Amino acid sequence: MKITVLSGGVGGARFLRGVHENLQSRPGEHSITAVVNVGDDMWLTGLRITPDLDSIMYTLAGVNDDVRGWGRVGESERVSAELKAYGVGWDWFTLGDLDIGTHLTRTSYLRAGMPLSEATAKISARWPLGVTLIPATDHEVETHVVTADVTMHFQEWWTCYRAALPALAFEYRGSESAVAAPGVLDAIASADIVLLAPSNPVVSIGPILAIPDIRAAVLSTSAPVVGVSPIIAGAVVRGMADACLSAIGVPTAADAVATHFGARSGGGVLDGWLIDESDAALAPILEAAGIATAVVPLWMRDLPLSSTLAGDALALAARLHGR
Amino acid sequence: MKITVLSGGVGGARFLRGVHENLQSRPGEHSITAVVNVGDDMWLTGLRITPDLDSIMYTLAGVNDDVRGWGRVGESERVSAELKAYGVGWDWFTLGDLDIGTHLTRTSYLRAGMPLSEATAKISARWPLGVTLIPATDHEVETHVVTADVTMHFQEWWTCYRAALPALAFEYRGSESAVAAPGVLDAIASADIVLLAPSNPVVSIGPILAIPDIRAAVLSTSAPVVGVSPIIAGAVVRGMADACLSAIGVPTAADAVATHFGARSGGGVLDGWLIDESDAALAPILEAAGIATAVVPLWMRDLPLSSTLAGDALALAARLHGR
Numbered sequence: 001m002k003i004t005v006l007s008g009g010v011g012g013a014r015f016l017r018g019v020h021e022n023l024q025s026r027p028g029e030h031s032i033t034a035v036v037n038v039g040d041d042m043w044l045t046g047l048r049i050t051p052d053l054d055s056i057m058y059t060l061a062g063v064n065d066d067v068r069g070w071g072r073v074g075e076s077e078r079v080s081a082e083l084k085a086y087g088v089g090w091d092w093f094t095l096g097d098l099d100i101g102t103h104l105t106r107t108s109y110l111r112a113g114m115p116l117s118e119a120t121a122k123i124s125a126r127w128p129l130g131v132t133l134i135p136a137t138d139h140e141v142e143t144h145v146v147t148a149d150v151t152m153h154f155q156e157w158w159t160c161y162r163a164a165l166p167a168l169a170f171e172y173r174g175s176e177s178a179v180a181a182p183g184v185l186d187a188i189a190s191a192d193i194v195l196l197a198p199s200n201p202v203v204s205i206g207p208i209l210a211i212p213d214i215r216a217a218v219l220s221t222s223a224p225v226v227g228v229s230p231i232i233a234g235a236v237v238r239g240m241a242d243a244c245l246s247a248i249g250v251p252t253a254a255d256a257v258a259t260h261f262g263a264r265s266g267g268g269v270l271d272g273w274l275i276d277e278s279d280a281a282l283a284p285i286l287e288a289a290g291i292a293t294a295v296v297p298l299w300m301r302d303l304p305l306s307s308t309l310a311g312d313a314l315a316l317a318a319r320l321h322g323r
Numbered sequence: 324m325k326i327t328v329l330s331g332g333v334g335g336a337r338f339l340r341g342v343h344e345n346l347q348s349r350p351g352e353h354s355i356t357a358v359v360n361v362g363d364d365m366w367l368t369g370l371r372i373t374p375d376l377d378s379i380m381y382t383l384a385g386v387n388d389d390v391r392g393w394g395r396v397g398e399s400e401r402v403s404a405e406l407k408a409y410g411v412g413w414d415w416f417t418l419g420d421l422d423i424g425t426h427l428t429r430t431s432y433l434r435a436g437m438p439l440s441e442a443t444a445k446i447s448a449r450w451p452l453g454v455t456l457i458p459a460t461d462h463e464v465e466t467h468v469v470t471a472d473v474t475m476h477f478q479e480w481w482t483c484y485r486a487a488l489p490a491l492a493f494e495y496r497g498s499e500s501a502v503a504a505p506g507v508l509d510a511i512a513s514a515d516i517v518l519l520a521p522s523n524p525v526v527s528i529g530p531i532l533a534i535p536d537i538r539a540a541v542l543s544t545s546a547p548v549v550g551v552s553p554i555i556a557g558a559v560v561r562g563m564a565d566a567c568l569s570a571i572g573v574p575t576a577a578d579a580v581a582t583h584f585g586a587r588s589g590g591g592v593l594d595g596w597l598i599d600e601s602d603a604a605l606a607p608i609l610e611a612a613g614i615a616t617a618v619v620p621l622w623m624r625d626l627p628l629s630s631t632l633a634g635d636a637l638a639l640a641a642r643l644h645g646r
Contacts, residue, residue: 046369046431078399082424086449088431097420101405104423108369108411126409 001026003314004033004191004223006136008204009040009052010070011230011238011300012197013059018306019195020060020130022314032131033187035214037199038116039143039172039207042155045089047103048110051155052204053120053133054102061127069238072098092160117181134187136208139178143203144171145247154203163240167247170202175210180217188217193317196227196270198237198298201257202244209269218269224320226272226313227261229254232298233278255282255289263290272316274298274309292320324349326637327356327514327546329459331527332363332375333393334553334561334623335520336382341629342518343383343453345637355454356510358537360522361439362466362495362530365478368412370426371433374478375527376443376456377425384450392561395421415483440504457510459531462501466526467494468570477526486563490570493525498533503540511540516640519550519593521560521621524580525567532592541592547643549595549636550584552577555621556601578605578612586613595639597621597632615643 058064075096109119115138143154262268276298300306381387398419432442438461466477585591599621623629
């Protein structure tokens, strides 16, 4: 089975672990490709930082910090303390020492002229991830947030301001002229199943689908496209997606996010959608909108639950395949 | 008193501390400018490394590792271990975590378009060094070593091969078209005394003097130019300068190094030269060659001895001034 997952960082990483775990118990050959958001990426003190790619890599490699929820386990911040002493960088954005090892490696590859997708392949080859990671694009497409007073990089709005400055709009800078990284379009076109991880719809999945040829590939793939709601019972599972959704006029609700993505039959990207049992009442609305809906437990509290959720997503896709 | 010192790394740093210490006890206003070798500089995993500038800065700031002889005290190598695990960089060249903080800061400035001299001024402003550090040039003039089989960067020859591969020649790549960094020529022209630190004559002082306008400034300054021998009793004080000297056909001897630099009266750069008491017999030879010579204890075993040596250099310069 060939599975392609559009994914953001932490939530996507947990979901990908579930997909990988779930496939272990199934007979046959399987491959998983993650098409990863690059909208959070940025240059910081001369380093290229790719938070979502790294969150996924660290999680799949089992070297992530589960307690803190991001970065490497056993991390230290000796380099960051030096940068602070020299007065460079952003003092609200911590770069761990182990993490800097990754950023330096990536940066050296990029500075040598390697595209991000190739650098990512070389870097992630360090661990047997079981998932092929491809950045959505090799272009620098960074998400910026428009607020009443200033426009800033998404990371600044998210990490420094904790998404508390009302966002008026999100700009996926450069997305219109960007093209998919090598391997992305084929991974979507030739997949048996395309999944949308329960990542932030506005700043994780949104920037991926804003790249014209990726959106076109999702619209035209023969594979069923199934998404997992990042909203449960009207609240975000993690992060501050509500602050993002409200900026684009989408209510923080499992059905609203699905209809924001839209049914493929109506020009959108979704064939199916998974919502939590607490949102069961929304299923008929979604079905009426042309989106096949499964009502299942969405909380990925541990690996077995993540695997079960992945299985539910694959089951819905199989049902759609049969149509 | 305005003192300008041409300097390499570790030995130069120790000498500069001595100069600074010596001036503390003298009345009046004093300023010390170090014109620092950049021949050892290099790009490594996307970072710009400037070993001599850093050795001097750390030593003057009192944060150097005196036991190991280079780098920062209390250093760790967590980032380096990551780079190794990713398979990038040179595994024989260790980058400490604290040191990487400096390199990242410098690299971010350079990537933002700042010349090295300006980046150095901003970085060294962190500590009250008592000495103004200026790289000899803002151009990338790197020393390469020609051996029988290959030509390599000086750092590789020095650190990886421990200078054990016979060197046939040294190339100061780009020196001919390089120009002095802002402040260097004025520091030499307007100095009361120009000193050559007891640094490696071939790969520390040599690359500085290979920059045409710096050499011209030293040749034409009205200040006495006094050097300190890096050779004592036919042996190098530290490092492997003998392997460098033999490559250019200069014996490892205090008089040979001085005549290699040459007397200013004969088109060279030296007015005076300090040799160790164990080399006292060489003084007449040097005087006959037109180089005023002082016979003094040269070993900088501690700060008081370094200060005394600096005082001896200043005394010789004062004597030459009186001529």
